[in-house]
Amino acid sequence: MLDFLKPPVLTIQEFVFLAGRAFRGMSRRPHYPKDIVLQMDIIGVGSLPIVLLTGFFSGIVMALQMSKALQTYGAVNQTGPIVAITLVRELGPVLTALVCAGRNSAGIASELGSMKVTEQIDAMRALGTDPIQKLVKPRVIATAVMLPCLTAISDFVGMLGGYIIAAALLHQTTAEYWNASYRILEYSDIVQGLLKPFVFAFVISLVGCFYGLRTRGGTQGVGLATTQAVVAASVWIFVLNTLVTKIFVSI
Amino acid sequence: MPESILRFENVTVAFDGTPAIEELSFEILKGEARIIMGAAASGKTVILKTALGLLRPDSGRVFLFGEDITDRKERQLFDIRARAGILFQEGALFDSLTIEENVAYPLVNQKMVKCPPQEVRPRVERALTFVELEHTLDKVPSELSGGMRRRVGIARANITQPDLVLYDSPTAGLDPITANNIMTLIVKERDMRHATTIIVTQRLQDGQILAQYSYNPATDSLDRVPGEIEGIGFLVMKEGRLVFEGSAKQLRETRDPYISKFVLRH
Ligand SMILES: Nc1ncnc2c1ncn2[C@@H]1O[C@H](COP(=O)(O)OP(=O)(O)OP(=O)(O)O)[C@@H](O)[C@H]1O
Numbered sequence: 001m002l003d004f005l006k007p008p009v010l011t012i013q014e015f016v017f018l019a020g021r022a023f024r025g026m027s028r029r030p031h032y033p034k035d036i037v038l039q040m041d042i043i044g045v046g047s048l049p050i051v052l053l054t055g056f057f058s059g060i061v062m063a064l065q066m067s068k069a070l071q072t073y074g075a076v077n078q079t080g081p082i083v084a085i086t087l088v089r090e091l092g093p094v095l096t097a098l099v100c101a102g103r104n105s106a107g108i109a110s111e112l113g114s115m116k117v118t119e120q121i122d123a124m125r126a127l128g129t130d131p132i133q134k135l136v137k138p139r140v141i142a143t144a145v146m147l148p149c150l151t152a153i154s155d156f157v158g159m160l161g162g163y164i165i166a167a168a169l170l171h172q173t174t175a176e177y178w179n180a181s182y183r184i185l186e187y188s189d190i191v192q193g194l195l196k197p198f199v200f201a202f203v204i205s206l207v208g209c210f211y212g213l214r215t216r217g218g219t220q221g222v223g224l225a226t227t228q229a230v231v232a233a234s235v236w237i238f239v240l241n242t243l244v245t246k247i248f249v250s251i
Numbered sequence: 252m253p254e255s256i257l258r259f260e261n262v263t264v265a266f267d268g269t270p271a272i273e274e275l276s277f278e279i280l281k282g283e284a285r286i287i288m289g290a291a292a293s294g295k296t297v298i299l300k301t302a303l304g305l306l307r308p309d310s311g312r313v314f315l316f317g318e319d320i321t322d323r324k325e326r327q328l329f330d331i332r333a334r335a336g337i338l339f340q341e342g343a344l345f346d347s348l349t350i351e352e353n354v355a356y357p358l359v360n361q362k363m364v365k366c367p368p369q370e371v372r373p374r375v376e377r378a379l380t381f382v383e384l385e386h387t388l389d390k391v392p393s394e395l396s397g398g399m400r401r402r403v404g405i406a407r408a409n410i411t412q413p414d415l416v417l418y419d420s421p422t423a424g425l426d427p428i429t430a431n432n433i434m435t436l437i438v439k440e441r442d443m444r445h446a447t448t449i450i451v452t453q454r455l456q457d458g459q460i461l462a463q464y465s466y467n468p469a470t471d472s473l474d475r476v477p478g479e480i481e482g483i484g485f486l487v488m489k490e491g492r493l494v495f496e497g498s499a500k501q502l503r504e505t506r507d508p509y510i511s512k513f514v515l516r517h
């Protein structure tokens with residue numbers, strides 16, 4: 001009767017198994033620092049343009065919408081704080097993670113998937129390297145370091161976008177906007193805003209590696225793995241975001 | 252009694268419940284060679300991958316260099332794998348690395364192989380000269396032809412001077428001249444180092460070259476030996492089962508229609 005539950009449960013079990021091996025490998029040599037730096041460049045620096053754009057425009061759009069809504073209460077000067085809080089707590093982490101899931105989970109899954117179907121993964125194992133150490137670990141570490149940085153940058157350009165609207169359309173002064181935004185942010189907001197991308201980083205990298213490494217059957221399989229990776233990573237980002245938010249709201 | 256290099260005992264490997272090889276048993280001793288033949292999807296590649304622990308048997312036991320590797324963890328397999336070289340069916344060169352880095356890969360990454368950094372480059376150059384590709388050091392695999400990639404794969408499989416070398420379809424899809432050149436290289440590797448060799452092939456001819464020719468360093472070519480070299484065995488696979496095991500002579504004389512198809516067709 002529960003047969004329809006079997007495939008997803010098995011998939012999750014396999015995923016946990018991979019994650020376990022990756023975490024156990026963290027402290028174990030060899031570490032391949034060159035690969036970590038290379039992945040930081042690809043994942044971090046490579047994602048920067050799109051992260052900047054999405055962050056900036058979501059800040060602008062939010063400022064526009066909020067100022068409109070706040071006008072009815074005569075609280076237009078609250079635009080800055082609202083933009084800041086929403087960005088730091090929710091939109092910054094989630095949007096950045098989604099953009100990175102689209103870009104990096106897909107990139108990782110297709111790269112490892114191509115290696116899998118051309119027997120390069122087997123070749124690695126045969127020639128003395130553990131793919132978990134050589135491929136998965138550098139990607140996980142690189143994403144875990146870079147995603148919080150990207151999120152912080154995204155938060156900042158988002159607020160900058162909000163500031164442009166506030167200054168140009170709402171005639172707020174620079175000091176007003178930034179002071180109000182700065183004062184509203186609490187320590188726990190920052191913690192929440194950086195913890196989330198840290199959690200999402202593991203989702204993005206591990207899901208990408210997972211679907212890449214279980215690719216089967218030629219180029220078609222690579223396409224499928226890539227799609228599955230993006231979908232799964234996005235869904236898990238939303239689920240985990242809800243969980244983390246719930247925890248922080250409860251405290 | 253010569254050392255046992257590889258032994259399969261009733262090995263079954265299945266994918267999603269369908270066996271790719273079933274109850275397979277054979278043994279190869281030091282200095283010997285085996286030629287594995289059989290139709291597509293008869294399990295030849297699976298045999299080679301199982302031999303190195305890249306695939307795990309569902310039942311039966313695999314002994315590599317006399318050690319039981321059946322239940323070993325991945326981490327515990329690297330040292331023993333370092334004593335074997337393998338050429339994969341599609342070459343499996345790392346396409347993000349140059350030819351030099353590809354050939355150097357086992358030297359640099361296998362912990363068992365202690366190669367000082369300054370010796371890596373000369374050894375890679377020597378290995379590539381051996382397969383007559385010394386001018387491709389800085390190229391990437393996609394810039395080479397299929398036959399050249401195969402030769403790079405052979406160089407990579409042999410760079411650490413492994414005791415056992417596995418070749419998966421080294422001549423498949425190549426013109427006869429290139430195919431014979433590749434076979435010359437394989438015989439050369441075998442005779443220069445006395446390496447134990449297992450080769451998967453569709454051409455009976457490849458097996459005969461292995462069984463009847465030896466490398467002559469003076470002329471850099473193969474010489475026909477009188478009769479047949481000892482210890483060269485043929486294995487014929489059919490749908491995951493071993494249907495023939497014996498010498499070239501026995502293979503020629505067999506009456507089994509499936510097996511003789513391989514003999515007659517070429
Ligand atoms: N990783 C895998 N996942 C699922 N099935 C596999 C896998 N590897 C091999 N098989 C199946 O096992 C069987 C034997 O495959 P194998 O690759 O050994 O064939 P082969 O004899 O090497 O054929 P060819 O001459 O075409 O290379 C095939 O039916 C194949 O579909």
Ligand SMILES: [Mg+2]
Pocket residue numbers: 295296297340419
């Ligand atoms: Mg094959």
